[in-house]
Amino acid sequence: MISTRSTIAGTDGVADAARAIPHEIYLGPDGDAVEPVISRSTTWRHLRSLDLRPNQRVLMVGTGSGYAAALIGHIAGPGGRVLTIDNDHTLTRRAGDLFAAHDHRATAATGNPLNGHPGGGPYDRIFVPGTPAEIPAAWVDQLARGGVLVTGAVVSDLPGVHAVAHITKTPEDSLVATVHADRYPLIEPPVVPAHVVTVTATDQSRFWLASAAVDDQTATDYLRIARAGTPEAWPAGPREFLDFKHWLLARRPRGLLTAVTEHGEGIGIGDRAPSAFGLATRPDGPPEIAMATPTHVVADPPLSLTRARLLDLIADWRAEGARATHELDAVVLHDSESYRVRLDD
Incomplete structure (x- = not known):
């Protein structure tokens, strides 16, 4: 029997979604679990940082078990649209079947995650629980003005340094970033500069x-x-x-x-x-x-x-008060094909 109990505290939309959607559905009650790349508590925390609201369009890059997308769909409600994209057809087919079987408001598509999914944009929120070598321009292009992108990011030219970036696109199309001391798995190896x-x-x-x-x-x-x-x-x-x-x-x-x-x-x-x-x-x-x-x-x-x-x-x-990562300045650098986030003093 699948339990509907959740250990999440709070009365916000993420807590409501976590209580409504048993995580066991997506982790595989038959023992065929799809291991999440981040823990449930980290997922909840980062979904909260997205400031999800009803009726939003949301893109999740990387499908995993489908659990996070199902939570997002619950928050976006019937007026929203939630799409998850992955290059692994097995994952997207499994997640899509579970979304349909349990009437969860999300859809799954197979494709190159680095290209996003332009057909469903612009998106109010983009969630990427992984770390690309550089942030693809496609994700930023598909983000609506006032939208928020949460993604793993390489934050230094020196290797071994990646964190989680919270990037907001302003009404003027500029980007404002805050970096947090969490880490998502690397999607691809970072490119080490020649210097x-x-x-x-x-x-x-x-x-x-x-x-x-x-x-x-x-x-x-x-x-x-x-x-x-x-x-x-x-x-x-x-x-x-x-x-x-x-x-x-x-x-x-x-x-x-x-x-x-x-x-x-x-x-x-x-x-x-x-x-x-x-x-x-x-x-x-x-x-x-x-x-x-x-x-x-x-x-x-x-x-x-x-x-x-x-x-x-x-x-x-x-x-200086043992400044936390999110208290440091961060700048977003752009070239023709991608964006980088760097910490600044």
Whole structure:
């Protein structure tokens, strides 16, 4: 027997929809579950951020189980139109059958999600629970004035940095963005710009380091010492780490880098040791690195000036009130085929 109980709290439209539509319908009561790419609680939170209302036209890019589209259809009501598009015909056929069987107000179409679905636009809301390499111009073109697009977005030229962007199209056709420290799965690998050097460990391909304005040898040196660095605990959890990471990306300190090593996902700075007189950095001096992870600060040498500089940056962030990601400025950049979101200080 399918339960209609929901753990969601509140009296808003999303809570009403979640109580009216059992998630078990879409996750497969027969054990043939379609695993959602994001949790139910995250889905509810992000649907709330869309500010969904009755009678809206809504496009969901990526069908998944169909559960989110069914919730959106319940909120849009009989006067709205909800369409989900995916390139996986099996998913769209299954979701479409479930929509019809349970009289849920959504339809499913098969096609290239990066093209959106121009035949049903313009849309008041577009929801993309995934992260493209760049935001396709088609999605923005199909967004109505005053409309909202919520999508995963790569928010830096350095790899390993993606978040969730909330983009509003103003009545004048300009775009206003806010970035949140959540993450959707990557739809496609991000393109690393030519000015960013990325190196991978020769013994463990999952370990890498990337930095701008350095050469391959320097980046390789940084990766080697990042892996061997001394970790020390710092009082931060995963969400706080992401907020600091995004703040550091907006601040853009000298030597900024991202990496994944044995110590985990990290962001930090690399430099060369100062001269014997402490007056300047030697281009050929020994490399230094200091990196923050969700649980540690990793530095080598352990008491280097680079470590001290990173700790000063952490102190600056805390002095500013440990600014959350959504409190940072964000800019939307446009070229002919796509849009990018970047954090700004």
